[in-house]
Amino acid sequence: GSIMRENASSGINAEYGVHVKGVSVSQMIHTSVKTRDWLSAVEPRNVRAAMKRVVEELTELDTQIGGLFEEGIVKTTNSDSSRRALSHGGRASSKYKYTPSDTESSLLNKLFSDQVEIFGEIQFTKLSILTGIIKIGLKAFLESVRLRTFGKFGLQQIQVDVYYLREYLWRFVEEERLLNYLLEEVVSSAMDRCVEPVTMEPSVIMLLTEPS
Numbered sequence: 372g373s374i375m376r377e378n379a380s381s382g383i384n385a386e387y388g389v390h391v392k393g394v395s396v397s398q399m400i401h402t403s404v405k406t407r408d409w410l411s412a413v414e415p416r417n418v419r420a421a422m423k424r425v426v427e428e429l430t431e432l433d434t435q436i437g438g439l440f441e442e443g444i445v446k447t448t449n450s451d452s453s454r455r456a457l458s459h460g461g462r463a464s465s466k467y468k469y470t471p472s473d474t475e476s477s478l479l480n481k482l483f484s485d486q487v488e489i490f491g492e493i494q495f496t497k498l499s500i501l502t503g504i505i506k507i508g509l510k511a512f513l514e515s516v517r518l519r520t521f522g523k524f525g526l527q528q529i530q531v532d533v534y535y536l537r538e539y540l541w542r543f544v545e546e547e548r549l550l551n552y553l554l555e556e557v558v559s560s561a562m563d564r565c566v567e568p569v570t571m572e573p574s575v576i577m578l579l580t581e582p583s
Contacts, residue, residue, distance in 0.1 A: 389500055392432065393507030396425055400508055404515035409525030410566070418535040418580055419528065425508065426539045429501060433543060436497050443496025446546040501543040509553045516560045527571040529561040535580045 403421030516529065533554045541547045562568045 389503040389507070392428075393504045396428060396504060396508035397511030399425060399428075400512045401515045404512070404519060407525075409519050409521045409528075412522055412525040412528055414524045415528040415531045415571070415579060417531075419532055422532045422535050426536070429504065429540065429543055432504070433497065433501060436500060440495055440497045440500065443498030443545060445498065498543070498545045502545045505540055505544055505550065506553070509550075509557065513553070513557050513560055516557055517564065519564060521561050521565040523565070523567040523569045526558075526561050526565040526568060530558055530571050531576055531579050533558050534576045538580060 399421055403419060519525075521529070537551065537554050541550055544550045562570075
C-alpha cells in the first residue's frame with residue numbers, strides 16, 4: 372500500500388531529478404563546445420573552466436543525495452577495483468584501453484539513439500542517479516563535438532578535458548568501463564572532425580590536469 376506508493380513516488384522523483392540535472396549539465400557542456408573556436412584554438416595550458424564546473428556540480432550533488440539514497444553497487448572489473456582501492460592514496464592513472472564486446476557495442480549504439488531513454492531505469496541508489504546524469508551529459512558532449520571542426524590544439528584541448536573528466540567522474544558511476552568508453556568516443560569523434568589530428572603526449576596531459 373503506502374510503501375509501494377512511496378517507492379513509486381520516489382522513483383518518479385529520482386527519474387525526474389536525473390532528467391532535470393542531466394539537462395542542466397548537458398547545456399553547460401554543449402554551450403562550452405558551441406561557443407569556442409576550436410579550429411584556431413591555442414595550445415592547451417589547462418582544463419577548461421566548464422569541465423571543472425561539471426565536476427563541481429556532480430560533487431555537490433553527490434554530497435546532497437548521499438544521505439537520501441543507498442550508495443548502490445559498483446560493477447567492478449580488475450581495473451575498476453584497483454582504481455577504487457587507489458582512490459584513497461592519491462590519483463590513479465587511467466591508461467588502460469577498453470574495447471567493448473559486440474553486445475556492449477550494440478547497447479552503446481542504442482544509448483546514442485534518440486529513441487532510447489539515455490539513463491535507462493533509475494534505481495533508488497546514489498550511484499544509479501549520478502550515472503544517469505553523467506550519461507546524459509556525455510551524450511551531449513559527444514553530439515556537440517560531432518558538430519564542430521577542430522584544429523590540432525582544439526583536439527588536444529578535448530584530450531585534456533576528457534582526461535580530467537575521467538580522473539574525477541569514475542567515482543560517481545556504477546561501471547567505469549562504460550564511462551571510459553563514452554569518453555574515448557568523444558576524443559575519437561574530435562579526431563574524426565580534426566583537420567590536423569596530432570594528439571598530445573599522455574605525460575603532458577597528466578601535467579596539465581594535476582591539481583594546482
